[in-house]
Amino acid sequence: MARYRNPVLPGCHPDPGVCRFGDEFVLVTSSFEYLPGLPVHVSGDLIGWRQVGHAIERPGQLDLAGLESSRGLFAPSVRVVGDRLVVVCTVVGPDDGSWGGRTGHFAVTATDARGPWSDPVWIDGVGGIDPCLTVDGERLWLTGTQPAASASYPGQTDVWLVELDPATFQPLGSPAVIWGGAMKGAVWAEGPRILSRPGGGWLLLTAEGGTAEDHAVVVAYSDEITGPYLGDPGNPRLTHRDLGRREEFAAVGHADLVQDATGAWWATLLATRPVPGHDGAVREGLLGRETCLVPVEWEDGRPLFAPGVGRVQAEVSTGADVSAPVEHPVAHPLVVEGFGDGVLDLDWNGIGRHPSSFATLVSGGEVRLRGGGEPTSVGERSFLGRRLPAERVDVAVTIRVPAGSGVRGGLLLRVSERALLELSVDGDGVVRCTRVTPGERVVFASGTARDGGAVRLELSVDGLSGRASVDGALFAPVDLAGLAPSPGRDFVGAWVGPVAVGPSSEVVTATSFSLAVRS
Template sequence: MRRTSASPRGSFLVPPPPRRARGTETTAPAGGTRPSREGASMGRYRNPILPGCHPDPSICRFGDRYVLVTSSFEYLPGLPVHVSDDLVNWTLAGHVLHRPGQIDLSGLTSSSGTYAPTVREVNGRLVVVCTVVGPEEGDWAGRTGHFLVTADAPEGPWSDPVWIDGVGGFDPSITVDGDRVWLCGTREAVEGYWPGRTEVWVAELDLASGALLSAPVVIWTGAAVGAVWAEGPHLLPHPDGGWMLLVAEGGTDLEHAVCVAYADRIEGPYVGDAGNPRLSHRDLGPVAPIVAVGHADLVDDIEGRSWATVLALHPVDGRRGILGRRTSLVPVGWADGRPLFAPGIGRVEEVVTAESVPDQRPWPTRVEERFTTERLDLEWNGAGRLPEEIATWGTDGLLLPGGAEPSRTARVSFLGRRLPDENSEASLRLRITPADDGFRAGVLLRVSDAQQLELSVTGAGEAIAVLAGAEIGRLPLGRDAVGDELELTVRIRNLTASLFVGEEEVAFCELDVLAPQPPRGFIGAWVGPVAVGSGEARITRFALSVG
């Protein structure tokens, strides 16, 4: 039986009473094709809609554009902001956390940091709310909790954070109701009853100060007795009046799901949809091509059609890959006032044909960076620090001083960008200037502090390959090679990797250790140059290709 309060809408064991249908709704045939309205154009796109690891997507319309923000955890610049004119072709416009002094993530362990942002348009401005989550253990002294930032455009600049005190938890979201703004979020339930039980709360918020104007009211604890990790909540005005709660449940893995509830008042009581979960791949098993679907947000396009962004995992040959959770786009219909995710299909599909979107343009298959311009490409991130706090770049390329071991949580000298595909090749040209034999620099494939693949050259004139802290290959180069420009390549094919210096293979390995089941973190793979110890490396070219 569902746990919920009584509601004037009737029993929570049946759907809400019929409402005016939103638009025209028919049943779609199988095969990923949505039926078209008469005269509507049709386009085809592929999921995911963003390359690489982009979890916890939130979306809104801003003028005639769409704005999408995703989690970035310990990476800076943080909270990437993508924009689109058509929902299927996206451009990275910038980041919410993009300059020194905005936020301190230095020293954070992997999968801590910025969790599950929400983006909304409020009175002509963009507002993002998010949470900084610190490590459960250790002595990290940075500030945790909810904050909000604002900007006049997706490209920024974004304001300094306004911190929201008085309520804990994670996954905050904001909702506008006339001249009032409401904040909702998730926290562990006061009365646990069972492990993983959480509760969704709502409170009125003053945007200018971040002060709560009312005490938090609990509005949801899950769609069923025993339900776990009700999180990622979004409160949305229902098209026929009242409010709709969109919430993720089951945890962000194979049991992930999208659930819905309804209320006449924003503070509830809320009645769960009798068809919950409204979207899930939990019954498809771990070897399905798309799993762990959840964490939905909704947006209406300029023609009034509804769409959802969700996160999902994409297994490789039935095994968990290293790309992490990614963002997909799902058409949404309405029947009797209830949302239908992928109507007629009920699943997130890799290839979708839908009305009123163009054909998706292919992603670039190769990017090359020579680091000779004043501005670094927006795709580059540092772990816990901004790129300009780690390295310098200009006419002679990227100068990367040595830092801490990459398995550490502070002052790691690594610049990375998201691995775009399971079949990718990363290569760089570098010249090292070591202060001692222990210095090394090269290519790092980073999933977490512990889950890494590294190919480096050392001050002693050797190439070494290390997987998850264990050496897997060594190639003598000779001391004469120290100071020469060398080319290092990491070639990934699904869950295997081949590592080369020039044309010589240093190691071949399986990457299952970087993608354990159950997962040990929330992020996927970044790849880029790394330098460790006393010395520096100059990188004159970095290339990342797909295929």
């Protein structure tokens, strides 16, 4: 009997792709504008996950500078090809094509989930998003999705398939459309995976309905990998669209399937956890889309997701047994102290650039941050952030800003350049708590910090409410509801950490950092 809690990866870990590689499972999720990108987690049981690296792990491997939020690294998948792990992903730029960097599909490879990962191999001649590989004997196929060439309704997409050269990852022909969605009018057939079906033939697994409350898991079947594919008459096979906004999980979809060593099947998928606001209305929380796990059984050749229940639950007990005894309360530590031991921990990210370009971990565990652009800009920002892992969290950073300098430093809670909360102190010792939401900028409080150099800045998050404190004293209550991601538009949840704003020639020092999850 396996017992576990969802989400198995709390915090913003959307679009999970999973495979089994040797004796362990490997999972990769979207990271959008953040670098290092595409976090890689491993597990022996699909439940207790440990981050071991990033598929985009080093400066110069891939450039995301200048991208706005919710662009960048979209919806990776991971598969075993020969003796290598291969992650395929898409760099997505702005819709108007104004970004100067390279966009499109690429592949990176490694012989170990811990890396090193190769430089990107760009896959020419195919468009769209959400690529995924399928190995068919000696042949290699790539599937993805793109807007329908002749759409009959808004949001209609086509799922395509093309064969690749296994040595070069280049197409051997033109992509062919194999699927247009299970239901007319249901938008965004996307996130396709093609898997060998138990008993013969092929299973096409897609998401449908958009990555918000109408999200769903849809399947289709074919005798040949190239189609034609026939939709399951019971589609969607898993969705929470009919459960209402007060269900514990919403936006369920973007599934991937994996088989464990005992022969049992499992699905990883994304979901959100709605929270009530001050007005009683239920909204998407700050965490964004998280990774959940459900057991899968096959009945007459059709997959049953969460059999006997038919939905994603927070507390799961299943008769399926995985390769190790499992009972994991959470996947992330309840308490974080500091930035790392000798090197920055893997959880730390920068926006559009690697943290090494602006942050230095020095002896004693302090981090020095060079000044960067305003958090509301898309320039070179100096934000050292990590995913907010829970709805109830206490976060604190001790900041030292040179007296009289033109730089400010503090604690930033960021969803995007349009939605953030900054608690910071400047070179004159003035502390401000500022919230930015679309179309609005509010200064909750402003005051002068005590003399003595370093200032302890604290933020307590409780769902969509918060409290900002300075040196242990309440500074301001804060309303965080306006920061919540807008479903279908903001694909990224909240990151939190120290920030430095001002000339790059000036330095802010974060002398300590702590994060504690409250029950």
